[in-house]
Amino acid sequence: MKKLSLRELAVPMIKSIDSFNYLLKSHHRRTAVVSYYIGKKLNLNNTELVELVIAAALHDIGALSVQERDMIVQEDVINPAPHCMMGYRMLASLDVFKNISQIIKHHHIKYQDSLNAEEGEILLQSHIIHLADRVDILVSPNEFITNQKSMVTEKIREKAETTFHPEVFKAFEEVSKADIFWIEMNNLEMEQLLRKIDFGAIDFELTIDDIIEFTLTMSRIIDFRSKFTASHSYTVAHLSSLIGGYFGFSEEKCKKLLIAGYLHDIGKIGIDPRLIEKNGPLNDEEFNLIKLHAYYTGQILNELNTSDWFSEIVTWAERHHEKSDGTGYPFSLDDTSLDEGVKILSCSDIISALMEERPYRESLSVDVAFDIIRDNMSASISPDMFEVIEQHKYEINDLVLQCQAHTFEEYRLGSLQ
Ligand SMILES: [Fe+2]
Ligand SMILES: [Fe+2]
Ligand SMILES: [Fe+2]
Structure with missing residues (x-):
């Protein structure tokens, strides 16, 4: 009897981790939308893109308590390592999520620090999620989102090349000129986003x-x-x-x-x-x-x-x-x-x-x-x-x-x- 494909199992799970999440409602969805736009601009291939979006949609699953949540939604996260490591360990045992767990492990990596890392250790997707995550933290829910375009872009620019990867920043700067980027960050549902990406790259019938x-x-x-x-x-x-x-x-x-x-x-x-x-x-x-x-x-x-x-x-x-x-x-x-x-x-x-x-x-x-x-x-x-x-x-x-x-x-x- 037909069971489920990876996509059929993963999509409802990913969706609910965002929408039911007591600790971080919508943060995963919004970070995933921003990541998707940047990843597209950087011409990631299908596999890289699907792994980027899934990693973004799950990046903070290692944040387990209210205190930890409160810490990571600050503008400057003092100690991000525990939730990165926990998220990485949760997913690392899944073969098909190997890269995804690796991306999550480093999703707060500063560009400067990544220069000292071993070749291949830090994937570009980690840099994308890092910037996307910070964009979401900077946006205030109390003001209409497109009014905040230049404030957010300026704040990110201040840290381009030190905290943020310069190419990722450039891609962000380009895509964020259009209102649609900001509107979709607010409005695009996780399911709609996941429908845009090609799971074929990693999809298969599950045993x-x-x-x-x-x-x-x-x-x-x-x-x-x-x-x-x-x-x-x-x-x-x-x-x-x-x-x-x-x-x-x-x-x-x-x-x-x-x-x-x-x-x-x-x-x-x-x-x-x-x-x-x-x-x-x-x-x-x-x-x-x-x-x-x-x-x-x-x-x-x-x-x-x-x-x-x-x-x-x-x-x-x-x-x-x-x-x-x-x-x-x-x-x-x-x-x-x-x-x-x-x-x-x-x-x-x-x-x-x-x-x-x-x-x-x-x-x-x-x-x-x-x-x-x-x-x-x-x-x-x-x-x-x-x-x-x-x-x-x-x-x-x-x-x-x-x-x-x-x-x-x-x-x-x-x-x-
Ligand atoms: Fe129960
Ligand atoms: Fe995080
Ligand atoms: Fe986050």
Whole structure:
């Protein structure tokens, strides 16, 4: 059965990383539009151009907290290295994104400093994104954009040849003379932009393992926003796949559970990370905001529903907080609408969460976690399912601890400079 091409998977993901992003709404889109105009002017070939636009559309995914966001939207970024490195590490494992991750790694490189770098280390696209990014930061949302043309151009000019690559500056100076450049920066939708570029250069039909690799990468964008959730989606994914095996799921269906695990919390991109990190119980208002993430997950993933193969994954992911007695969210579905796949995903979600550290408590042991589930959570994990997983309690424990150890190492390496 036809699965998805890289383009079909990447476009909805890239779009939602911009439009749902609590931390940096529209910044990725606007930087990508400016980069596209400059890249075209510099006559980049198709591959260079598609890599430029995707890198620009994802360049700040390594900025994970409100503090970091506030730092990188200053006119002069004091310490850009951490978010560049984190973004690079998130994407570097994807073969097809090798150059894209390299571009992101250096997207704050000063032209002067690049002269000392090794041959081939700094790609021209990094210089383009650096300038495009600064253009967006200089534009004020409070004044009509074309009124700001000369102010922005002058400020960029002051740093041409020191901070900005001279050829990139020249291309910017040319393309920015026309109003259309500024108008499109404000108005062109990410999807419209992505339609302008030729994905053919890097597009191909994904195998199931490619989809697993790609969605794992997406999961890190969410998980790494807090050290408390750094291993969450990874653990949910692997645990779901293990438990699927206990229920006789085929290898392919277990892989679908793995993907659903990686994607189930993707909607958290739209949630204030301070809520996730809050040191103490959430009040009703805060909990209502957190609950939105399940709805956002559905909104984001429903764009992938064009592929029949994917639709089961989408349904599981968007229903992962439903409960058999109808008290879950966002749909208040009851047992009659919840299949075994979604029950396995919810079950893995709960076990993983209990066994993770939270700001207000230590991680719980598998024995304590299972006691809590048995005594209090029959609407989320039915007694029948509980009986099966309890037989494998120590296997589950080993897997959760392995997943935690593995991801904490990744998280630590991403945070290192
Ligand atoms: Fe940045
Ligand atoms: Fe940026
Ligand atoms: Fe969730």
